[in-house]
Amino acid sequence: MTAKQILIINDLCSYGKVSTTAMLPILSYLGVPTGILPTSLVSNTFDYGKYSMLETTKFIEGALDSWREFSFGFDAIATGFIPSRHQADIIARYCREEAGRGTTIFVDPIMGDEGQLYKGMAADELVVSMREMISVADLCYPNYTEACYLTGMEYNEDGVSREKAKELIDGLRSIGTKSALITSIDVDGQPSVAGYNASTGEYFFLPFTEIPVHFPGTGDIFSAILIGHLMNGMSLTDSTRKAMDGVYTLIDLNKNNPDKNRGIPLERYLSVL
Template sequence: MSTQDTKVLLINDIAGYGKVALSAMLPILSYKGFNLYNLPTAIVSNTLNYEKFRIEDTTEYLEETLKIWKELNFSFDVISTGFIFTKKQMEIISKFCEEQSKKGVLIFNDPIMADNGELYSGISPDTVDYMKNIIAVSDVTMPNYTESCLLTNTKYKEGILIEEINSIINKIRGIGAKSVIVTSIPSVETRIVAGFDSKINEYFYLPYEEIPTYFPGTGDIFSSVIISETLEGKSLKVATEKAMKIVKEIVFENKDQEDKKKGIHIEKYLNLFD
């Protein structure tokens, strides 16, 4: 199946200002030629890194849109889920993903909930349990280390061993996910991205040097590369290596950007995704 024929549904929030979530993913996957649909879980005034923001709940819109799409006989080959705003949304989306998975639709999941050892502001601890329903039907789930610890009831700590990483990955697989990528792991020697590729039944570990700066939206760029590369037939390890390389290059190029809260102007770097 060519990329033009591959129908990808992105379920995530959209910001009025800032290159995060749908605003970051749509340009990349559109550039790669996929046939895209998008379903905003929330409309956000600007990235949540600013001191003030407004979040508009789109649960009713989301529910009605899925009904209309069903009546129109819209179908998908791939679904990618990201930020989910309410318990009701979680129930709707997890049920939808479960139904679609049974039809052979590939499910990619980025369980956006937490980082640096704690939940994001405004995220309820209940979200962790709700998110497991989507992870249970995911072909690929991509939590960061903090989210992995929350999902597996593992104590967050620095200097984690490979054996402990494998244990976390296996617990996430135990929830139901087929393949797993865990990002931002503070291992004993360096930071690493680790994963398990269910297609070849193999673990992988990829060290990286952290650039001491922060941009929102880099996780969405990472997810977009994983989706694109795996749909083009690359192994999960190769896809992850490319995602890490692109994110590193883009972050380094923009490390001196004055306003980092708006994310990275991704359209300037689309040639990197070839």
């Protein structure tokens, strides 16, 4: 039986293990054949403070035209960083077309963290773009900051109650996504991932222990582990737990790395997944 194929639509970073270069080795290791469609070419991770970026919208338009002509398709599509409203409209239209053919759509609405958008991102345009992407999603997984921007709800640095977390999830569902996760959210004082599984109609809350070290790309690692297990038939709750445990282990193994801005050197540690 042929393994299910996935398309990653995300930026391609030349120096640093983030976005596509973080997701590709993990999905390949988990046995998921993977194609890529870069939304931009980035010189290095944003954490270095200076970078060069080339948006690839014209390439995307040409690639999608070719794929339509040849009737190329994927079992799933995973979207990540999208640098402009125009590009988001193109990608959302493509995802909507493919969803109509039975393709599963995963959306990571990458925008910011710790209550703030990432530097250089225009709030109004970015939020509208990501809402457009979520409207076509089978599963989206913003962090707490992104969920607040997407739903228009207030960010509270002290975290939320379970009921407030459910309100945030319901706000995401009202935009269009079927299932939803909110990562890196304190629920009743406990760092957690809060989720809703559309196939069961159930909310769930999975606590975790934080390691006080920052690496870029951990969200992409979470995404790849989550998707890989989902595509291999695991439940949403179990796949989420696998992704959380994988990220924790990888951070713990690399917490003393001298250059954390480069991300986690995944190829050395794939066996822990």
